[in-house]
């Protein structure tokens with residue numbers, strides 16, 4: 001390496017995108033602005049106040065009174081690893097779903113924590129059936145059970161959550177919920193539904209950038225962590241260490257990602273201003289206008305209404321159309337990001353996100369028009385006028 005070879009990067013100027021994929025979503029301008037605010041030290045009284053605000057905002061978001069509620073430094077997967085890495089002890093039996101990509105990731109993490117992992121099955125594109133969960137409990141006697149509330153790989157909402165937690169608790173097991181793509185977008189009630197550990201992410205339904213991920217542990221789960229025979233295998237994500245900073249003591253554990261915490265706080269402030277129930281309604285209303293438009297155009301959806309996940313809409317790839325081509329053209333010609341299917345649904349569906357600041361009428365109208373136009377150019381039989389009309393009238397319904 002020559003001293004004279006100094007790199008010369010171009011100025012940072014990202015292309016103008018509308019983010020309608022499985023995350024990240026569009027970030028609210030107020031959240032973006034918060035990140036340009038000067039830093040303070042991680043033990044500065046001001047930083048401690050910010051953290052108190054975040055904890056209060058997160059309890060509202062989770063609908064919980066849990067004391068152990070905090071933001072993990074890292075993305076949703078770091079929160080997932082915090083949940084499984086602390087709760088699961090070596091040789092413990094863990095039950096996870098096999099009906100999507102993120103249930104499988106739970107299994108990998110539980111295994112790295114030393115757990116012995118079994119799965120409960122449902123087809124990709126369907127939620128778990130409580131009867132199957134009950135049967136899996138009888139067969140394997142797990143002590144930790146994880147489920148995915150909004151499975152981003154399939155666009156399926158796990159319904160009947162209280163029934164799942166009841167089965168687990170009757171069997172003295174702990175329940176972990178992945179709400180990375182659903183919390184703040186669709187209804188979730190941590191305390192009422194009796195879920196022991198719930199985690200999420202910031203860049204999907206919260207209109208914030210990735211990097212500070214909400215998590216909450218109830219007292220029962222915290223006691224389990226306290227009773228571990230050996231410490232969690234990850235030093236960085238060990239709840240005992242992390243809580244020294246987020247709890248009363250406020251001792252240094254690792255440097256807080258200060259700017260990212262500012263962003264999360266501003267996102268939670270926006271959420272409190274809008275109101276949690278109003279936020280759920282907005283997602284349903286706006287995503288409903290999206291699915292109305294797509295269906296009126298003549299393109300099918302891959303989930304029935306019953307377990308539709310407004311935050312991630314699986315749209316069937318019409319016959320004779322190549323999904324990759326449509327995805328590329330939407331991005332390069334219209335600046336809209338969507339993605340294709342994974343695993344069993346690869347080539348079968350488009351995954352269209354409608355989360356956080358991306359869940360806005362303007363985004364949805366823009367998406368439906370552009371998507372219809374690209375499909376038509378790719379040779380699909382679509383009724384563009386009917387699609388745009390259905391979206392417009394669905395959007396107008398609530399404004400009246």
Ligand SMILES: *Cc1c(COP(=O)(O)O)cnc(C)c1O
Pocket residue numbers: 022023075076077078080102148150151152178179180181201210
């Ligand atoms: C995105 C996502 C994750 C992983 O989060 P990252 O922020 O990508 O680490 C986990 N679970 C679900 C359901 C997700 O959608």
